[in-house]
Amino acid sequence: MNNVKTLKKFISISFKISPSYFFLLIFQSMLGTGQILVNVILPKFLVDELVGGRNRDNLIRFGLYIVLSNVVFLFLNKTMKRIMDVRNIYMKEKLNQAMADKIMKVEFACLEDPYYLDLKERAVFACRTMSALENLIGSVAKVLNNTVTILSLLAVMFTLSPVFVLLLLLTISISIIAQKIFSKYQLGCYQELIPINRRYGYYVGVCYEGKYQKDIRLYNMNQMLTDRILYYNRKIYEWAKVFNKKNGAFQGFIGIINDLQAAIAYGYVGIRVLSDKLGGRIGIGSFTMYVSAAINFTTAATDLGRNIMAVIQMLGYLQPFMEFMSLPDEAKREGSVPFEGEVESLRFENVTFHYPKSEQLVLKGISFEIKKGEKISIVGLNGAGKSTIVKLLCRLYKPASGTIYINGRDIYEYEFTSYMKCLAAVFQDYKLFAFSVYENIKGGEEEEEKGEHRERVASLLEQVGLKDKIEELKSGMDTLFGKQYDPDGIEMSGGQSQKVAIARALYKEASLIILDEPTSALDPLAEAEIYEHFNQLVGDKTAIYISHRMSSSVFCDKILVLDGGLITDFDSHKKLMEREEGMYYKLFKSQAVNYQI
Numbered sequence: 001m002n003n004v005k006t007l008k009k010f011i012s013i014s015f016k017i018s019p020s021y022f023f024l025l026i027f028q029s030m031l032g033t034g035q036i037l038v039n040v041i042l043p044k045f046l047v048d049e050l051v052g053g054r055n056r057d058n059l060i061r062f063g064l065y066i067v068l069s070n071v072v073f074l075f076l077n078k079t080m081k082r083i084m085d086v087r088n089i090y091m092k093e094k095l096n097q098a099m100a101d102k103i104m105k106v107e108f109a110c111l112e113d114p115y116y117l118d119l120k121e122r123a124v125f126a127c128r129t130m131s132a133l134e135n136l137i138g139s140v141a142k143v144l145n146n147t148v149t150i151l152s153l154l155a156v157m158f159t160l161s162p163v164f165v166l167l168l169l170l171t172i173s174i175s176i177i178a179q180k181i182f183s184k185y186q187l188g189c190y191q192e193l194i195p196i197n198r199r200y201g202y203y204v205g206v207c208y209e210g211k212y213q214k215d216i217r218l219y220n221m222n223q224m225l226t227d228r229i230l231y232y233n234r235k236i237y238e239w240a241k242v243f244n245k246k247n248g249a250f251q252g253f254i255g256i257i258n259d260l261q262a263a264i265a266y267g268y269v270g271i272r273v274l275s276d277k278l279g280g281r282i283g284i285g286s287f288t289m290y291v292s293a294a295i296n297f298t299t300a301a302t303d304l305g306r307n308i309m310a311v312i313q314m315l316g317y318l319q320p321f322m323e324f325m326s327l328p329d330e331a332k333r334e335g336s337v338p339f340e341g342e343v344e345s346l347r348f349e350n351v352t353f354h355y356p357k358s359e360q361l362v363l364k365g366i367s368f369e370i371k372k373g374e375k376i377s378i379v380g381l382n383g384a385g386k387s388t389i390v391k392l393l394c395r396l397y398k399p400a401s402g403t404i405y406i407n408g409r410d411i412y413e414y415e416f417t418s419y420m421k422c423l424a425a426v427f428q429d430y431k432l433f434a435f436s437v438y439e440n441i442k443g444g445e446e447e448e449e450k451g452e453h454r455e456r457v458a459s460l461l462e463q464v465g466l467k468d469k470i471e472e473l474k475s476g477m478d479t480l481f482g483k484q485y486d487p488d489g490i491e492m493s494g495g496q497s498q499k500v501a502i503a504r505a506l507y508k509e510a511s512l513i514i515l516d517e518p519t520s521a522l523d524p525l526a527e528a529e530i531y532e533h534f535n536q537l538v539g540d541k542t543a544i545y546i547s548h549r550m551s552s553s554v555f556c557d558k559i560l561v562l563d564g565g566l567i568t569d570f571d572s573h574k575k576l577m578e579r580e581e582g583m584y585y586k587l588f589k590s591q592a593v594n595y596q597i
Contacts, residue, residue, distance in 0.1 A: 003315045006322045010136065010315075013325065017094045021087055028080045029145040033152050035073035036300075040156060040292045042066045048285030084141070092134045096127060099321065105329040108396040109356050116327070122320035125194060132321070136314035139307050146304035153297040160290050161279055164268050168261060168298060175257045176305035182250045183309035187316045189243050196239065200232035258302065265294035337409065339418040342511035343542050344407050346370040346393075351402035353388060362388045364565040365402065370542060372511075375535065377545045377553040379587060380562035386546045387428065389562075390516045393544075394425055406512075424510035428517045430501040434484055437461075437470060438477040441504045460506055463537060464499040506537050514544045550588050559584055 015022065046062040049055060103111075103120065110116035126132040157165050203225055206212050216222060269290045272282045282290070346369065353363040362385045370376050378386045391397050392404060395411060404411050411419065432440050441457045457477060461467050473479045473490060480489035481500075492500065505513060515534065535543070535555055545556060553559050553573050561569040561576070561584045569582055576584040 002319070003312055006315045006319060007311070009322050009325070010318065013095065013098060014091060014137075017098070018087070018091060021091060024080070024084060024087060025141050025144055028077075028084055028141065029148045031073060031076050031080060032145045033149045035070065035077065036149055036296050037152055037156075038066070038069040038073065040153070040289055040296060042069065043292070044285040044289035046285075047288050048283055051284050088134065088137055091137055092131075095133045098325070099123065099127060102325055102327070102329075106324075106327045107329075108391075110327055113356055115357075116324075119320050119324050121198065122194065123318075123324045125198065126317040126321055132314045132317040136311060136318060139310040139314060142307040143304060143311060146300045146307060149300040150297060150304060153293050153300065156293045157290065157297060160269070160272070160282070160286075163278075164290075164294075167264050167268065168294060168301075171257055171261045171264065172298065172301040172305070175254060175302055176308075178250065178253055178257070179305045179309045180312075182246075183313050185246065186243075187313050189239065190317070193236070193239055196232055196235045200229065200236060203228045203232065254302070258298065261298040261302075262295065265291055265298065269294065334412050335414050335416055335419065337413050337415060339406075339414045339422050341407075342372065343422055344372045345405070346512065346542065347405040348389075349403050349405065351392065351399045351404060353385075353392060353397065353399050355397075361400075362565055363392075363399075366562075366565070366567050367402075368560060368567060368570055370544070372542055373540045374558065375538070375543045375545070375556040377547070377550075377556040377559045378562065379547070379550070379553065379559055379584060384562040385565045386562055387516050390425060390427070390514050390544070390546065393423065393512075393514070395419065421508075422510055423512040423514065424505040424508040425514040425516060426498075426501050426505045430498070432481050432497055432500055434480060434482050434489075436475075436478045436480055437490065437500065440481055440500055441477075441507050443504055443508065456507060457503070460503040463506075464503045466496060466499050466503070469496065502534065506534070510541075512542045512544070513538055514546075516546045517548065550591055553584075553588070 011022075042062065042065055046059065046066065049058045049062060106116075111120075154165060157168075206216075207225055207229070216225065268278070269282070269287055271278055272280075272290075273284065273287045275281070348366055348368050350365045350367055351363055352361060352365050354361050362383075366385075366389075378389060380386050388397075392399060393411075395416065398412070406414075406422070438454065438457050441460060442453055454477070458467070461470050461477065470477050470479070474488060480486040481492070483489040483491060502515070505515075513534075532555075545553075547553075556573065558570060558572055559576055560567060561582070563583055569576055569579070569584055576582060577588065579585055
């Protein structure tokens with residue numbers, strides 16, 4: 001039942017991508033069957049004429065029919081093969097694209113959940129390593145072709161004897177049952193191989209990756225990595241040895257069944273030529289037709305069983321893919337009210353939160369309010385819940401209880417896309433892409449006046465201190481980030497990359513700006529400079545700063561102090577420094593000591 005549901009889901013996704021693809025599959029199947037029928041039926045008349053009247057005109061006519069029919073079918077089949085090869089690649093890439101799109105749209109919580117991370121890895125493994133999408137498409141096409149061929153040949157063989165057909169079906173059933181048993185065994189074997197293959201791929205990948213090479217050399221990791229690779233290589237070899245032994249025995253059994261089918265076909269039809277004990281005698285032409293039909297029927301039926309098992313096997317591999325594709329999209333979550341205007345107020349009311357599949361509370365009924373234009377710094381020890389507040393604001397997670405209000409309305413009442421336009425955030429683990437510097441900063445914003453956008457990007461590069469660096473480059477802000485795909489690309493230091501990420505956040509015309517410890521790799525002076533520039537650019541917009549260092553706290557209107565998921569203080573820097581027993585005072589003083597000479 002699961003396989004049927006998976007196949008329906010797969011066909012539904014594929015049909016949305018290309019409805020014409022399935023009609024082409026049907027047409028291709030009919031062509032394959034047509035050529036088989038031509039070579040089964042037409043030679044009968046030629047043979048009958050050869051052993052009978054030997055009329056020259058009839059011999060030439062039947063010979064021409066056979067030749068011309070094969071030429072036409074050969075041309076059509078070759079043409080369709082070229083068309084379908086291209087369409088198969090198109091379908092495979094579109095399905096891979098659908099997977100990539102899904103990863104970008106799926107609920108963010110799934111991407112931090114170990115179960116769904118493993119599900120994603122298994123889905124990617126099936127698509128890339130096992131080529132399950134491509135193989136499933138090919139197997140479905142073959143099943144369709146085999147089915148049409150079998151039905152057509154059954155009609156031919158029934159004219160000889162239903163008993164003959166039943167004998168062939170009996171041997172074919174044995175073959176199909178054997179294939180089903182082996183396919184189940186094969187799927188189980190490949191499931192055992194997946195975790196081994198993933199670990200092997202990881203260690204080989206580490207050896208390939210340039211970013212690991214300094215540590216490999218510095219800490220003499222060469223032998224350790226080699227040992228791990230050899231260990232999993234042996235595991236794969238042992239797996240292959242056992243699997244191939246079973247596979248050889250299975251293939252031998254199938255060979256015996258195929259020989260038995262051929263013996264039945266030749267034996268039964270031969271008896272009908274020589275004797276009338278099993279029914280009326282048939283001629284030599286009919287002998288060739290029925291034997292050819294039986295051999296083609298046996299081949300098609302055997303292939304059908306094998307291809308059905310291949311479909312089932314590929315569906316087994318694709319179960320994680322289909323499960324992942326069925327996950328809810330972020331954009332489809334609740335909320336229909338368009339967000340308009342700016343963020344006038346932000347309020348947390350008794351918000352409690354724990355991460356999925358964890359009972360440990362990260363936030364414990366916190367409440368606070370931020371008004372338009374206020375600059376707020378959130379401080380606290382590691383694990384206090386600082387970044388979690390940002391994730392909740394960005395609707396990456398939903399509170400377990402309590403409500404977050406913006407402009408007096410629950411943020412989940414707002415339509416997702418319009419809501420996301422009201423805020424910009426730079427996270428600790430921000431990422432830049434192998435696009436140009438300009439594209440990394442501009443992001444996905446609509447580009448109506450390119451010149452105006454480039455001026456804004458240039459201005460932001462200057463304000464974050466990267467103007468000179470970018471102007472030195474041959475292609476300026478059009479230089480690709482990283483050297484993976486362009487030897488002239490730019491490799492930036494951690495601090496420079498963070499400045500690009502900050503420029504990207506500033507470029508977005510959002511009325512609520514959040515910096516979640518993006519400057520942790522910068523030195524204190526550079527961090528203070530970035531925050532100063534950032535604060536000037538923010539102007540009258542609302543801003544939230546999160547940092548282990550206190551660079552942002554001094555110029556903020558208020559500091560929200562978190563400890564163990566609770567708010568212990570929410571006041572100005574001046575007032576908090578008057579409370580010598582408070583956490584903020586202790587944090588600030590402990591850092592100040594480090595910078596005294």
